[in-house]
Amino acid sequence: MRLEYHIRDRLIPTEFMRQTRFIAITCISAGAAVLLTTGIASLRAQGPGGGRTAEALFTALDADKDGTLTKPEMESGFNSWFTTWDKTHSGTLGQPEILAGISTLLPAPPAVKPGQANTFNPAGNSTPVPVAQAAVDAMMAALPTAPGQKPMHERRVLVMAHTGAGGFVHASIPLAAKAVEALGNQGGLWTTTVSYDAADINTNNLKKYDAIFLDSTTACFLDDPDPSVTAARRAAFLNFVRDGKGVAGIHAATDSYHTDCLASEAAATSGSPGLNIAALVLAARLVTAADKDSDNTVSQQEWAALADDWFQKLDTGNTGKVTRADFVAHLNSLLPPLDMRRLGLESKPVLQWPEFNTLIGGYFKFHWPDPQLISVKIDDSNSPLTAMFHGKEFEIHDETYTFEQESFSRRNVHVLTSIDYDKMSAEDKAKEVHPRTDADYALSYIRREGKGRVFYEGHGHSDRVYAMTPMLEHLRAGIQYALGDLKADDNPSVK
Secondary structure: OOOOOOOOOOOOOHHHHHHOOOOOHHHOOOOHHHHHHHHHHHHOOOOHHHHHHHHHHHHHHOOOOOOEEEHHHHHHHHHHHHHHHOOOOOOEEOHHHHHHHHHHHOOOOOOOOOOOOOEEEOOOEOOOOOOOHHHHHHHHHOOOOOOOOOOOOOOEEEEEOOEOOOEEEOOOHHHHHHHHHHHHHHHHOOEEEEEOOHHHOOHHHHOOOOEEEEEOOOOOOOOOOOHHHHHHHHHHHHHHHHOOOEEEEEHHHHOOOOOOHHHHHHHHHHOOOOOOHHHHHHHHHHHHHHOOOOOOOEEHHHHHHHHHHHHHHHOOOOOOEEEHHHHHHHHHHHOOOOOHHHHOOOOOOOOOOHHHHHHHOOOEEEEEEEEEEEEEEEOOOOOOOOHHHOOOOEEEEEEEEEEOHHHOOOOOOEEEEEEOHHHOOHHHHOOOOOOOOOOOOEEEEEEEEOOEEEEEEOOOOOHHHHHOHHHHHHHHHHHHHHHOOOOOOOOOOOO
8 A cells, every 4th residue: 555655544434434425335444544644645735636635625715716715715615615514504513524525525536447556446456466676676686595494295375466345455465476476486385376366266276276375365355246156265265274275364364354345345336436535534634623622523613713724824925815826735734633533443343254354363453554663573483483583573664454352362373473562652552543452463473274274474565575584584484384384383372
């Protein structure tokens, strides 16, 4: 997720979506993180998104269309918005009303194209995503020089790179796939097939493989409009693992099957509009700016005061007029930093395949945006899957996921690495609404599923992760564990 390194606290409450007429839950799969950075970036005048947002607001306020704003125009425009948006005549506006109103002013999100990275794809993505050669070169240069575990026999890995309806299409998907392929080619550890087609998860096809690699799959990546097809794919996947094969997942593999899959798929089928992220973020920042009494609503007096404040700050030369260029250039500076809590993004999960949530070890709740600094501690320094770290804590910059508390437990997984939460600043901790009460933030782990094996690594959003030799070694070891070639203690790390 990028654009400006998308931030993602993705889960927007269904009721909130209904109130704001954005029924297409399909656009949100995992967290404010993606939303926020993308939304903030779209408000910045330097970027094309910011230009569109500011231009749209200016056009709506410029009543006489002379290319300038006067104070009466600003005041009249804000007053007209308030009257129109206050449909219940309560004398106050909540964030849903402001979002609904702002959404009518801002340009609709551009249509998402197949294979387009760094965006939510309402219909899901089954098209290969391009990858920058420089990122591939950096990954190849970082490949481990130490050999991997000799395989017991010829191995084959299927990389599943398909994203489900409403899922975020990570730009790192093709790079991760190439990393899996390159690691397997070194020393003939395994051969790799990359697929963007969920239909490849079927009983007959899976007979050819020893492990499936979930490449930031996101959302309900195995689902099909035909429920019987969905059921068959899910059964094939579970049987594949439980009968003795393996699954390895990276980053957004845990951003799957915790949202309303059926609603997302229905919205994609009906062609419902996608969420206007710029409007969502702008509405939250407007409430923060105007709500002086901190009651989570904006009165008409507070709204009028915001208009006056904007004009005073924009009219630096006291000319009585603000040009379009000045408005566009300075819109972002008029608004306070985004208060993530204003977004109300953490809602109750909708679990339509809980067996997968248990298998993969947890599901997404929140993430710190890339490039968040994280201190990674080694929970099991005796494991061959952490040998490359030599028992030493290290630092990484990436988009870092947290799990819904009820979904992750050391009673279910054997933790390899985790966040050294004590080393996080109070400011960074405060970015997460309702943090875990146990301060237990796993990053990588393994577990048994029937006769099979599961490995997961939470980092892998940014290209830079694939240019870190120890992380590539960790990934290789995890895949070899999933294949059954690298033995390791996988008893749950009960804490």
